[in-house]
Amino acid sequence: MVCTLFGMEGEEMKVIELYNLTKKFKDFIAVNNISLEIGPGEIYGFLGLNGAGKTTTIRMLLGMIKPTQGTVLLFGKDIRKNFDLWNNVGYMVETTHSYPNLTVRENLEVYFHLRKLTDKKLIDDVIERLKLSDYQNTKAKYLSLGNLQRLGLAKALMHEPKLLILDEPMNGLDPAGIIEIREILKELSKRGTTIFISSHILSEIAKLGTKIGIIHKGRLIKELESEQLEQQLLKRLIIDTSDNLRVIELLKNKNILSSINDKGVIEIYDYKAISEPEVICGCLVNAGLPPRTLYVFEEDLESFFIRTISNEEVNVWMG
Amino acid sequence: MDGLKRAFIAELLKLKHSNVVWIIFAAFALGPIMGCLMIIILQNPILASKLGIISSKAAILTFSADWNSYFSFLSQVVGFGGIIVFGFVASYLFGREYVDRTARDLLSLPINRTKILNAKFFVYILLCFSLAVSDLILGFILGKALNLTNWEYRILHENIQIYFITTLLALALGTPISFFALWSKGYLAPLGFLVLTLILDQFIAITNIRYYFPWLIPGLYSGALGEFKSLLNIWSYLILAFTCIVGYVLTIFWWEYTDHI
Numbered sequence: 001m002v003c004t005l006f007g008m009e010g011e012e013m014k015v016i017e018l019y020n021l022t023k024k025f026k027d028f029i030a031v032n033n034i035s036l037e038i039g040p041g042e043i044y045g046f047l048g049l050n051g052a053g054k055t056t057t058i059r060m061l062l063g064m065i066k067p068t069q070g071t072v073l074l075f076g077k078d079i080r081k082n083f084d085l086w087n088n089v090g091y092m093v094e095t096t097h098s099y100p101n102l103t104v105r106e107n108l109e110v111y112f113h114l115r116k117l118t119d120k121k122l123i124d125d126v127i128e129r130l131k132l133s134d135y136q137n138t139k140a141k142y143l144s145l146g147n148l149q150r151l152g153l154a155k156a157l158m159h160e161p162k163l164l165i166l167d168e169p170m171n172g173l174d175p176a177g178i179i180e181i182r183e184i185l186k187e188l189s190k191r192g193t194t195i196f197i198s199s200h201i202l203s204e205i206a207k208l209g210t211k212i213g214i215i216h217k218g219r220l221i222k223e224l225e226s227e228q229l230e231q232q233l234l235k236r237l238i239i240d241t242s243d244n245l246r247v248i249e250l251l252k253n254k255n256i257l258s259s260i261n262d263k264g265v266i267e268i269y270d271y272k273a274i275s276e277p278e279v280i281c282g283c284l285v286n287a288g289l290p291p292r293t294l295y296v297f298e299e300d301l302e303s304f305f306i307r308t309i310s311n312e313e314v315n316v317w318m319g
Numbered sequence: 320m321d322g323l324k325r326a327f328i329a330e331l332l333k334l335k336h337s338n339v340v341w342i343i344f345a346a347f348a349l350g351p352i353m354g355c356l357m358i359i360i361l362q363n364p365i366l367a368s369k370l371g372i373i374s375s376k377a378a379i380l381t382f383s384a385d386w387n388s389y390f391s392f393l394s395q396v397v398g399f400g401g402i403i404v405f406g407f408v409a410s411y412l413f414g415r416e417y418v419d420r421t422a423r424d425l426l427s428l429p430i431n432r433t434k435i436l437n438a439k440f441f442v443y444i445l446l447c448f449s450l451a452v453s454d455l456i457l458g459f460i461l462g463k464a465l466n467l468t469n470w471e472y473r474i475l476h477e478n479i480q481i482y483f484i485t486t487l488l489a490l491a492l493g494t495p496i497s498f499f500a501l502w503s504k505g506y507l508a509p510l511g512f513l514v515l516t517l518i519l520d521q522f523i524a525i526t527n528i529r530y531y532f533p534w535l536i537p538g539l540y541s542g543a544l545g546e547f548k549s550l551l552n553i554w555s556y557l558i559l560a561f562t563c564i565v566g567y568v569l570t571i572f573w574w575e576y577t578d579h580i
Contacts, residue, residue: 062427064579079427087429097420101336113329114428114435116322139336155424 013076015040015163015194016061021070023056030056032218033070038196038211040162043189045209046198047305053218054198055094058167061196062091074163087115090161092169096152100141104132104151107140108158115159126158129184145172153181157188164188166197170204182208202301214308221312233299234307237268237277240293241284250287256280265293322430326438330412339411340446347404347450350396351458357392358384358465385469386462390478391542393458394485397451398541401489402534403513405447409493410509412439412446413500413570422504423579432575436497440567443493451486455479481541488537491559494566501573530555533562 016038023031031053038044048054059065060072063080072078079085098107108123127136130150135143140151149172156164164185170178178201185195185208199205205212212229214222224232239258241247244266251258251268258268273280274296284291299307334340360366361384416422425435499509516534523532530539530551536559542548 059579064423064426066576066578083431084429086427089427091427093423097424099333099419099421101338102333106332106335110329110332111424113325113332114425114430116325116429 013040014038014073015042015075016044016196017071017073017076018057018061019071019073021057021060021072022068023053023060023065024068029218031060031067034215034218034220035070036213036220036223038194040194041189041192041210043185043195043197043208043210045205045212046196046215047202047205047212048198048215049309052215054215055167056218057215058091058093058165058196058198061165062089062093064093087159088162089165090156090159090163091165092152092156093165093167095168095171096149096155098140098148098151098155101139103137103139104143104147104154105136107151108154111155111158117159122158122160126154129157130154131180146174146177149173150177153184157184162193164193164195164197166195166199168199169197170199170201178204202305206301214305216309216312222308229301229304233301233304235274235296235298237270237274237280238293238295238297239266239268239280239284239291240264241266241289241291243289246287247284247289250283250289251280254283323434323438323441326430326435327441330438330442333415334442343404343407343411343446344450344453346407347400347454348457350400351393351454351461354389354392354396354458355461355465358389358467362465384465384467386467386471387469387474387478389458389462389467390474390482393454394478394482394541395538395543396454397482397489398485398538398543401447401451401486402492402537403517404450405443405489405493406496406509406513408446408450409443409496410500410506410513412443413497414504414506414509417500417504418506426579433571436571436574440494440497443497444490447490447493448486451483455482485537485541488540488559491563492533492537492566494563494570496566498566498569498573501570531558533559 014037016036018034018036021031021034022029034053034057036044046054046057056065060067061074063072075085075088077085079089099110102110105123105127108126112120112123127133130153132147132150132154135147140148143151149169153166153169156166169181169185173181182204185197189195189210195208197205197208206226206229210226212222212224212226213220239247244260244264247266248258248260251266251273256268256270256273258266258270261267268274268280277294277296281291281294284294416425426432428435496509496513499512500506502508519532520535520538523529524535529535531554536551536555539548539551539555
C-alpha cells in the first residue's frame with residue numbers, strides 16, 4: 001500500500017489531524033478541545049489575538065508541548081514515535097533565532113547535519129531562493145531583522161518539507177520581503193506543500209490562505225474556506241447624491257431598505273442591490289439624482305475577525 | 320549511529336568562531352603558569368623573600384622544583400580548577416541553546432532528542448580532555464624551560480595516570496551542571512550551583528564526610544590534601560558515579576519530557 005500523502009486507495013490522507021486537543025497549564029486552559037484537519041497543498045491561516053492559544057497549538061503540533069488531552073497526527077502518524085517524519089516538516093516558531101557567531105551558510109550547515117541531509121546543493125539553492133547570497137558569509141549577529149527572518153525561513157525550507165508550520169513568518173520583513181515570501185509560499189503550495197501559518201497580518205492570511213481558522217480563548221470558534229470567507233464578509237453599497245432623503249424614498253418604493261449613516265451617506269445592505277450596483281445607478285440617473293459616489297464597501301479581514309470574536313464574547317455572555 | 324555522528328558534527332560546527340572556547344583554554348592555562356611561577360620563586364630565594372605571600376603558599380604546598388611536584392600540582396589544578404572550568408564548559412554547551420534562543424530548533428528533527436544531548440556530552444568530554452591535554456603540554460614545555468629535576472619514566476607514568484584519572488573524576492561532575500543549564504534555560508543557575516558546591520567544599524573539607532562529597536573527591540584523589548587521598552574508598556567513587564548518572568538521567572529526562580514553552 002502506498003502511504004505518502006494518500007492512505008487507502010482514493011482516500012486522501014490528511015497532513016495535519018488534531019482531535020480534541022486540550023492543553024492545561026495548572027488551572028489555565030490554553031487550548032480547549034480543538035479539532036481540525038488539513039489536507040495536502042492547503043494553506044491554513046490560523047488567526048487569534050495574543051494569548052488565544054495559537055503558539056501553544058503550534059508547539060503541540062511540533063511535539064514541543066505534550067497535550068493534556070487529545071491527539072496530534074501528522075501524515076496520519078504520531079510523529080513523536082516516528083522521528084524520520086520530521087524531515088517532512090519545516091517550521092519556524094515566533095521570532096527566529098540563529099547562532100550569532102556563525103555565518104548564514106554555517107548556520108544552514110548546522111541544520112543540514114541535524115536534518116541528516118546529504119546533498120550540499122540544498123544549501124546553495126535555499127540561499128539563492130531566499131536572496132541571501134550577499135549575506136552568506138555574514139555572521140548572523142550582524143544581520144538585519146528581515147534577513148534573520150529569511151535565514152529562519154531558509155532553515156525551515158532547506159530540506160523541501162511537505163509541511164511547513166510558520167508562526168508569524170512575516171515579522172520584520174519589509175514590504176518587498178513580504179511579497180517575496182508570499183510568492184514563495186504560494187509556489188510551495190502549488191507544488192503540494194501544506195502550509196500552516198499564523199500571522200497577525202490578517203491581510204496576508206487573506207491573500208494566502210485556502211482555509212482560515214479563528215482561535216479565541218483556546219477554542220476554535222470559526223473555520224472556513226477562503227470562498228466562504230468572501231461570502232461572510234459584510235458588504236454594503238455606499239451612495240451619495242445631491243438629495244439623499246429623496247433617494248431613500250425612491251429606494252423604499254422599489255422595496256430596497258436603506259439608511260443614512262453618521263457621515264450623511266446612504267448605506268444599503270440589500271444583497272440584490274449590492275450584487276447589481278449598476279442597476280441602482282441607472283435608476284438614480286433616470287430619477288434625476290445622479291450619484292456623486294457609488295461603491296461597494298467590503299469588510300476587511302481585520303473587521304471580520306474582530307466581529308467574529310465579539311459575537312463569540314456575546315454568545316458566551318448570553319450563555 | 321548516523322544521527323549521533325551528524326549531531327556531533329553539528330555541535331562541533333557550533334563551536335566555530337566561539338570566543339568562549341578560547342577564553343576557557345586561556346583560563347585553564349593559568350594553572351601550569353601559576354605552578355611555573357611558584358617554581359621560579361622556589362628557585363630564587365631572594366625573590367621568594369620579597370614575595371612573602373606567594374612564597375608561603377609554595378611552602379604550604381610542599382613544593383619543590385622537580386617534575387614530581389610539578390605534575391602533582393597539575394593534578395591538583397585539574398582536581399579543583401577542573402571542576403570549575405569543566406563546569407563552565409558544560410554550562411556553555413548546554414545553556415547556549417537558550418541564550419542564543421535556538422533550543423526550539425533542536426526539538427523537532429529527524430535525530431531523536433537524546434542523541435542530540437549525547438552529541439553535546441561527547442563534545443563536552445572532547446573539550447575537557449583537550450583542556451587537560453593542553454595543560455599537560457604547557458606543563459611539559461614550562462617544566463623543560465625551568466630545567467626541573469628528577470625526570471624519570473616511573474614518575475612520569477604515575478603522575479600522568481593520576482592526572483588523567485583526576486580529569487575523569489572532575490569531568491563526571493559536568494552532568495548535574497548540564498541539567499541545571501537546561502532546567503534554568505541559561506547559564507546563571509548552573510554557575511550558581513557551581514559556586515554553591517565550591518562553598519560547600521570549604522565546609523565539608525574539614526569534616527569526616529569529605530570522602531563522600533562528590534565535588535571534593537577529584538581534589539582528594541589528586542593528592543591536594545595529602546594523606547586524605549588514601550582514605551577514599553569504593554563508596555566515594557560509587558557516590559561520584561551515582562551523581563554523574565543522576566545528572567545525566569535528569570538532563571535527558573527533562574529534555575525529552577518537559578513542555579518546551
